[in-house]
Amino acid sequence: MSRVVSTAVDMINAVREAGWESWIVGGAVRDTLMKKEPADVDIVSSAGEAVWQKLFGRTVRVGRRHNTFLVFSGRIPFEVTPLKGATIEEDLSRRDFSCNAAAFDSTGALIDPFGAERAVAEKRLAAPGDPSVMFQQDKLRLLRMIRFEICLGFKADDLLERAFQVHAHSFFAVPERIQKELDTIRACISSSKLLGAYEQRAACLPESFRFSYDPQHREFVDYPLSALAWSLMLTDGDDKKGRELGFGRRLRKMTGKAADAANTYPWSNEALYYYGKEAAVAAAELLPEKNGAALTERRYQLLPIKHRRELALNGEDISLFAASDRKAVLEACERYVLQGGKNERESLLRYAKERQMEWEQRKH
Incomplete structure (x- = not known):
């Protein structure tokens, strides 16, 4: 068990001694089963924020809709959400995938009513209940399924696959949540094969998730893509599409510039100066030139001036x-x-x- 999970176990024991139950859930449990270091730890608890604040000091509210808050051990944040239902098993039944529907109790023992350990071992994606209901409860889970396939190498079982095909076209989520998922997917795409895997899935989603800019020779693409090159592939500078996907104003503006750069390659010194390093390098990530981004950055550094003030x-x-x-x-x-x-x-x-x-x- 990792240090951060052990710290969380100590915290939920302190809450238990105060008369309340808590469990470690979600990605931290899955990552532990995969023998990976968890990036963060989520906790569900029957204790409210006031109890945690009294025991551990400062808390920070992060999700009003679900009454979610952060509590700290030193500088490490732990996300705490109220228990959904009367039991931990009922709470786990409402989660997205079986591999996430497990918990650690205050002794560090695994609670696994939906076969998370087996799902992790088999790299299998399944729902703990009816997958259609699971997707209807939160359409963002459609994008999370794609993320699990690309980032973790999991494969959807037949029931989940059929439900995905039925619900994918009606995807909806707030742009900020979409952007977070897309950025995680971007960071996991390390080859043209994985890029193709995303593209195949995105074909089932609404048009805004499909690539607007297609690199001519994907074997030359610099993986993983920068956030700007990823935005260029998805939107080709279309500001409206960028807003739908949750990209910020500055990124959308720079994407427009990168799109102009991509459409005018190869560049003179004046063009490279005008587009600037950030936009030109992002465009070069997608151009049919091996190590194009590195070569463009090197060429930019050799410009006699890089700004008017010089x-x-x-x-x-x-x-x-x-x-x-x-x-x-x-x-x-x-x-x-x-x-x-x-x-x-x-x-x-x-x-x-x-x-x-x-x-x-x-x-x-």
Whole structure:
């Protein structure tokens, strides 16, 4: 048993001594059965937040709908949710998959009424009850099923598979929850085979989950994808689709820029400078060029300037030009340096004045 699970056992024993029952549930139990270190520990308890706060100090409310809160042991957070039903077995019967429907009690003993240990050993996904009811209770579980298949290598049994096919088209969840699941899936996709596995499943879901941008040669894709490259694959810069999937405003904006970059490859120095490292590298993750992201980042680092403020001109220099010309002067100087010109004050001023003369002649 891992250190974090042992700490949780000590905590639920303290709650038990105060007259209340608690159990470790969910992913921590599954990970322990898989002989993995749990990333976090969830607890269900018959004790309310006030009891935990009295015993352990500060608590933080994180889920009003389910009265969920965090309690801390040192700096380690433990998520506590009220027991659903009269018994732990009733609580476990309401969980998504059999591999998650197990608990550890205050002695560390396994409570396994739905065959979690066997499901883990067989890498089998099944529901502890009727899978159709399970999906109807929370449609996000459809996406969680895909995550378990891709991230853990589990395979759905026949009943679960049939229920998935029936309910997948009517998927619905709040964007923030969708984004969290998608990001976990992204981090697990380490090959074109797993990318294809997601794509096959997503074909059953609403259109927003399907790829809008398809890399021409998936063997060249840099796995796992960055969050920006993943957003580019799913939305191809479509802001509305990005909102539906829960992507934040900044990520959506950068995805639009990465989409423009992907559509104009190969890039000149000026284009690479304009798109910036983040957007260009993300686009390069999906381009038909081996190690494209690393090569693009290296090329970006070799640019003579990476931002306008690196030009060897100050505010006084720019004030020598008419206000209406200043933006054009700066853009011209940027192009000059990116095309091999010297980034020196005298050279830039001379070049800018020459360009200004040309602009004046055109006006007349």
